[in-house]
Amino acid sequence: MAILAHSDDVQPLTAAQAQRYADTADRRTRLFNRCCTAVLIAFALLWLVPLAWALDTALKPNGETINPTWLIENPTLASFRTLLAEGDILDWYAASFIISTLSAAGTVITASLAAYALSRMRFRYRWLAFWFILLGIMIPRQVLIVPQFQELDSVNLLNTYWAVILPSIPIAIAVVVFKQFFDGIPKDLDEAARIDGAGFFxxxxxxxxxxxxxxxxxxxxxxxxxxxxxxxxxxxxxxNPEVMTIPAGLATVQGTYGIRYADTMASAILGALPLVLVFLLFQRRIVEGIAGTGLKG
Amino acid sequence: MASTDITGRAGTVAPARPEPRGGRHARTPKKPRRENRLTGHGRPALLFLAPFLALYLLFIVGPAIYGLVMSLFNTSMVAPGLGEFAGLDNYAEALSSNDFWSSLWHTIWFTILTTPPLVALGLVFALLAERARRARWFFRLAFFLPYVLPSAVVALIWIWMYTPELGLLSRAVTSLGFAEPDWLGNPDFAMVSLAITTVWWTLGFNFVLYLAGLQEIPRELYEASAIDGAGPWQQIRLITVPLLARTTSLVVVLQVIASLKVFDQMYIMTQGGPNFATRSVLQYVFDVGFTDLRSGAAAAASTLFFVVVLAVSTIWLVMTRRQEPEL
Known part of the structure; x- marks a missing residue:
């Protein structure tokens, strides 16, 4: 303890005194931390209100949605049933699912192959290839809509799933993320495999x-x-509504349900459901991914 | 030089020159390095890069170049080909058009409205969460779940929240004794409503980035300062916030760029209205390109928008470079 008192005219703390100081600080900190938790819980609940309200509305009959209460007098799944029976929503689900799965697979395969070459192979113009791909990070997708539209129109791919899948496969940042990760894997492992005669693939x-x-x-x-x-x-x-994805579909029906608020909210809930599932299943991975790379859509 | 190389290859003795750049994978130096344009692992490397590069050229680089070219022509969506050469007319037109400037201003106004609260609340919530030892999963769920939802879902929910008289927010405001604003119908207030929705929707991203930044601050600093008698508030002010400077600069630049790219909320919730008061730059591009069918003009507007985004990232890069030695 005496080491801590570096100035000569300060009396060194006795063990008992130090303990007392530490206890007070501890108590103060603990109280402060508890206050923090309470405040944050209040905010978190506030943040959940819109989702809870949407669910609450969706479970009411359409006529009851003008009641200003959270209480549902006649809870019903009617809105969900109507939507699933009448709507294009099942088509949209299928489109979103096929498109997102194929482009995720495409990105993972092509980007990891490219990153492997950049990380492990020696070839001329490697730096050029890397910078060329880095360049892509600077280009926001949104500025390409006009030329992409004309390009896909000229090969008659508009209104097919491919029109969305193909442009969303080459994500430059994915190559960078893979390369960084591969660079961190010890090269001794591939050396060993090479000696055993294994090829690159x-x-x-x-x-x-x-x-x-x-x-x-x-x-x-x-x-x-x-x-x-x-x-x-x-x-x-x-x-074409038959090939639309969920967001595009929901954006176009916005307003068509008019004052059928329960139906509108049911469609929002149905649209949210798959992503809530993805979030609950992969929460940790998503959060780690953002923390590690700052990926932002 | 080429001829000596050929003889070198014909002979069985390894060349006297030091081993080419091939590095350790090229243990058996059979080919001298200038023999082929693709030295070392050129051929397999090309094969591995080909699938990505092909799609990248076709759907990113190609359209980017085509867009630049198109911006110099009077290209139309309905006529084939590029149309007649227009020089810089499309740019001049956009730069002298009130619609373009007002949409750019709306986008910047939206960025000004959203960036400070999104950065500040992200930081505050992360600081609070750091202090709370329990219930972390609950905070992550509450703040981050909205971020993974599609914009269309968020928009539908918030249109309902903002519905005059019936919406939850409208009722909350009137029950507190205030006059209910016309959330989305008032040209002066609509952008604020869109900003509130956006803060709710995307705060979780900044929250998570800040949480990660907090993990990197060494525990010992807090312990040492506690021994010196620093209270929690002093610790936050003098240790945590200054040490988060790098995270903050990252959060700010990502936020500014994301806000500049805004389109979805306006498109669905206000259709750029009322009276074009919330039309963003991207929607201007969308309208010129796909409603007026003037691709050339839309491409020029896209390019101008790209320059703005690029300027923001360049300024950020230069600024962080300058800061680096001090850190």
Whole structure:
């Protein structure tokens, strides 16, 4: 304890005094921390209100939604039933699911192959290839809508799933994330496999990919969620209701339910459901992915 | 030089020159390095890069270049080809158009309205969560869940929240004794309503980035300062916030760029109205390109928007570079 008192005219603390100080500080800190928790819980509950209110409304009959209470007099699933029976929503689910899955798979496969070459192979112009891909991070998707539209129109791919899948596969940042991760995997492992006569593809498939599972799942989840949630491009590329994705579909029906508020909220809940599931299943991975790379849609 | 190389390859003896750049994978130096344009692992590397690069060229780089070219022509959505050459007319038109400038201003106004609360609340909530040892999963759920929802879902829920007389927010405001604002119908207030929705929707992202930043502050600093008698408030002010400077600069630039790219909320919730008061730059591009069908003009507006985004990231890069030595 005496070491802490570095100034000569200060009496060194006795063990008992130090203990007392520490106890007071501890108590103060604990009280402060408890206050913090209370405040944050209040905010968190506030944050959940819109979702709870949407669910509450969706479970009321349409006629009851003008009642200003949380209490539901006649709880019903009628709105959900109507939507599933009449609506295009099942088509939209299928479209969103196929499009997002295929583009997530496409991104993971092509980006990890490219990153493997950039991380493990020696070739001329490697730096050029890397900078060329880095350049892509600077280009926001949104500025490409006009030329992309004309391009896909000229090959008659508009109003097909491919119009959304193909442009969402080449995500430059995915290559960077994979390369960083691969660079962190010790090269001795591939050396050993090389000595055993394994080729590049074999090492990529059997050695590197299994070790890169955290990066693979992070990129897959992000690519899936981004593609699923994208609105601007599907709105343009898919104008036929039969091939629309959920966000594009919901954006176009906005208003068509008129004052059927319960139906509108039921459609919002149905649209949210798959992502709530993804979130609950992969919460940790998503949060780690953002914290590690600052990926933002 | 080429001829010596050929003889070198014909011979069985390894060349006297130091091993080429091939590095350790090229243990058996059979080929001298200038023999092929693709030295080292050129051929397999090309194969591995090809799928990504092909799609990247076709759908990102190609359209980017095509868009630049198109912006110099009077291209139309309905006529084939580029149309007649227009020089910089499309740019001049956008830069002298009130619609373009007002949509740019709306976008900047939206950025000004959303960035400070999103950064400040993200920081405050993360600081609070750091102090709370329990219930972390609950905070993550509450703040982050909205972020993964599609914009369309968020918009539908908030249109209902803002519905005059019936919406939850409208009722909350009137029950507190205030006059209910016309949330989305008043041209002066609509952008504020959109900003509130956006804060609710995307706060979780900044919250998570700040939580990660907090993890990197060494525990010992808090312990040492506690021994010196620093209270929690002093710790936050003098240790935590200054040490989060880098996280804050990242959060700010990502937030500004994301806010500049706003489109969805306006498109669904106000259709750019009332009276075009909430039309964003991207919606201007959308309207010129897909309603007026003037692709060339829309491409020029896209390019101008791209320059704005690029300027923001460049300024950020230069500023963080300058800060780096001090840290």
């Amino acid at each position: 074999h090492i990529y498939r059997q050695v590197v990919l299994p070790l890169a599972r955290p990066a693979l799942s992070a990129v897959a989840i992000f690519s899936f969620v981004w593609t699923w949630n994208d609105l601007l491009w599907p709105l343009l590329a898919l104008s």
